[in-house]
Amino acid sequence: MTTRTVTLGLLQHASEEGVSKERVLRNVAEMAREAVSKGAQVIATQELFVGSYFCQREDPARMDLAEAIPEGPTCQFMQALAHELRVEITASLYERRAAGVYHNTSVYIASDGSIAGKYRKMHIPDDPRFSEKFYFTPGDLNWKVVKGRHAHAGLLVCWDQWYPEAARLTALQGAEVLFYPTAIGWWHGETDADKRQQREAWITMHKSHAIANGVFVAAINRIGIESDLQFWGTTFVADPGGEIIAEAPIDEPAVLVVRCDLARIEELRRGWPFLRDRRIDAYQGLTQRFIDS
Numbered sequence: 651m652t653t654r655t656v657t658l659g660l661l662q663h664a665s666e667e668g669v670s671k672e673r674v675l676r677n678v679a680e681m682a683r684e685a686v687s688k689g690a691q692v693i694a695t696q697e698l699f700v701g702s703y704f705c706q707r708e709d710p711a712r713m714d715l716a717e718a719i720p721e722g723p724t725c726q727f728m729q730a731l732a733h734e735l736r737v738e739i740t741a742s743l744y745e746r747r748a749a750g751v752y753h754n755t756s757v758y759i760a761s762d763g764s765i766a767g768k769y770r771k772m773h774i775p776d777d778p779r780f781s782e783k784f785y786f787t788p789g790d791l792n793w794k795v796v797k798g799r800h801a802h803a804g805l806l807v808c809w810d811q812w813y814p815e816a817a818r819l820t821a822l823q824g825a826e827v828l829f830y831p832t833a834i835g836w837w838h839g840e841t842d843a844d845k846r847q848q849r850e851a852w853i854t855m856h857k858s859h860a861i862a863n864g865v866f867v868a869a870i871n872r873i874g875i876e877s878d879l880q881f882w883g884t885t886f887v888a889d890p891g892g893e894i895i896a897e898a899p900i901d902e903p904a905v906l907v908v909r910c911d912l913a914r915i916e917e918l919r920r921g922w923p924f925l926r927d928r929r930i931d932a933y934q935g936l937t938q939r940f941i942d943s
Contacts, residue, residue, distance in 0.1 A: 653911075653913055654802075654908055655910060655911050655912060656691055656777070656800040656826075656827065656910075657689045657691045657908065657910070658690060658691060658694060658827070659679045659682065659688070659693045659694070659695065659737075659906070659907050660685075660693075660694050660868060660870045660887070660906040661682065661694065661758075661870065661905060661906075661910070662696060662872065662883055662885040662898045663678070663696070663699075663872065663873065663902065664874030664881075665676060665699060665701055665872060665876075666702055666875075667700075667701075667702035667704075667876060669708060670698050671724070671830075672867050673725050673846065676770060678695065678699060679913045681903075682735060682737070686737050689907060690907050691719060691800045692738045692800060692801065693735075693737055693738070693739065694738070694739075694740045694831065694868055695740070695870065696831050696832060696885070697739045697742045698742055698743070698744055698831065698871045699742055699755070699831070700724050701831045702876050703876055705784070705785055706781055706853070706878060707781065707782050708780075708781050708784045709799075712753060712785070713785065715744050715876045716744045717744065717745070717746055717766075719743060719755060719757060720757075721824055722743070724741075725741070725743060725757060725765075729740045729759050729763040729764070731760055731762050733762060736761045738758070738760040738764075738766075738799060738889070739760065739804075739828050740759070741757055742755070742756050742807060743757060744785075749788050752781070752787060753771065753786055753789060754770065755770050755771070755789075756768070756771075756786075756794075756807060758803055758829060759828075760798075761799065764789055766796050768791065769791055769794035770787075770790060770808070771788075771807040771809070771810065772788060772789040772816065773812070773813055774786050774809065776783060776848070778781065778837075779879055782809070787938055789932060790843075793816065793819045797824075801827050802824050802826045802827070802829055803825065803829060804823070804826075804828040804829065805820075806829065806830050807827055808831065809858060810830065811830045811832065811852070811855055812855060814858070814859065817863055821863035821864075821865050821925075826865055826912055827865065827866040828863075828865055829861050829868050829870070830868065830869045830870070832870060833881065834881065834882065835879040836849075836879065836882060837879060838880065843903070845882075849884065853884070853886070856886075856930075857892040858892070860888040860889065860892050861890070863890075863922065863925075864890045864919040864922065866912075866914075868886075869885060869886055869887075870885045871884055873901055873903065875899075881901045882885065883898055883901060884897060884899075884900055885897070885904060885906050886898065886906075887910065889908045889910070889914055890918040891893050891914070892919075895910075896908040
């Protein structure tokens with residue numbers, strides 16, 4: 651098998667409310683430079699990295715945070731950073747598409763600063779302190795894989811991580827690494843048992859996507875306390891066998907630089923040929939909301 655590798659640089663940090671966008675961007679640029687100095691070829695941000703997780707309550711004024719892509723200042727900053735460092739970047743942004751139409755969007759920026767691909771979050775949650783349906787229009791660009799210089803990148807976002815269909819359909823387009831920028835944490839009123847169960851379920855889902863599809867999975871989460879939520883960090887990479895090959899702390903900033911041997915995809919898929927053995931003639935029910943007996 652041909653030897654191919656990609657080295658990821660995953661950026662985990664706090665983005666508390668009240669900290670200026672300019673300060674956050676300076677911090678992210680410093681972290682990206684550190685990652686590149688350690689060999690990173692693809693940089694990945696956490697979800698909505700440029701500020702606090704504003705979806706905890708419904709406030710129309712917070713829609714002013716949305717920016718056009720690529721004309722907005724955050725996208726242009728990240729494009730310039732990719733060009734400066736000669737590195738590919740996947741960045742999670744709040745996109746202003748039109749008046750009243752906003753998306754939770756990941757862009758993939760090539761090392762020359764151009765945009766190589768864009769994905770709009772497909773699954774939008776509506777839970778207490780996660781009022782995302784108020785802010786985000788569901789994605790309409792379908793599943794997205796970008797053929798980067800070093801690897802084929804599958805772009806997904808946070809709540810997508812709970813859906814095996816999203817991982818599968820992205821993998822079927824040739825993704826070698828699934829990127830999940832994330833903002834997930836605990837409510838302060840939950841018990842220790844609840845917190846442990848939720849974090850372990852989150853990790854298990856990502857590992858299952860890696861195993862079932864024979865791909866690498868990179869989950870990038872924020873840290874810190876924001877209003878009623880404590881974000882649990884734990885940015886990590888799972889290999890195609892579901893092994894966690896690198897993991898960041900729960901409560902500390904981290905620049906996680908991880909070398910991924912893409913030959914593992916071929917190796918694991920030969921031993922576990924799940925894609926070969928799929929019964930595509932028998933899955934029609936997946937297009938229904940629920941199958942009534």
